[in-house]
Amino acid sequence: MANEQNAEWAEPLDAQQPAEGGSANAPVADINRVLxxxxxxxxxxxRKKVPIKYLLQxxxxxxxxxxxxxxxxMDVLVNGYLIAQGEVVVVNDKFGIRLTDVVTPSERxxxxxxx
Numbered sequence: 001m002a003n004e005q006n007a008e009w010a011e012p013l014d015a016q017q018p019a020e021g022g023s024a025n026a027p028v029a030d031i032n033r034v035l036x037x038x039x040x041x042x043x044x045x046x047r048k049k050v051p052i053k054y055l056l057q058x059x060x061x062x063x064x065x066x067x068x069x070x071x072x073x074m075d076v077l078v079n080g081y082l083i084a085q086g087e088v089v090v091v092n093d094k095f096g097i098r099l100t101d102v103v104t105p106s107e108r109x110x111x112x113x114x115x
Contacts, residue, residue, distance in 0.1 A: 043086075043097050044075040073100055083108065 046066025058064075068074075073085035076097060086097040103111075 039078050040080075042077050044077060046072075081108065081111065 046068030048064055048066050050064070073087060074097060075082050076084040076086055076099065082103055084099045084102045086099040086101075089096045089098045
């Protein structure tokens with residue numbers, strides 16, 4: 001029974017039929033316009049502010065100490081804005097990130113307004 005109730009969520013947005021008059025389906029048409037826009041997703045392990053003279057001294061094998069502590073969640077950024085935090089995982093010999101906390105849309109808007 002639960003599968004029948006959630007079946008409409010599994011259907012792709014562009015496969016949904018417009019409601020009579022078309023106005024009820026306007027948000028679906030609007031969202032379809034942005035679904036293929038590429039964004040830059042990055043995972044930040046930590047940061048460090050260093051003077052240029054320090055950068056010039058770096059060589060193979062140098063270690064840069066970051067401000068993040070071992071075991072702390074990593075930040076997941078989209079176009080430079082924090083959207084989630086997570087932990088490193090290895091899947092099929094590739095690194096990935098398991099999201100542990102997702103920033104709510106209202107909190108994202110608050111952060112955008114502060115910037």
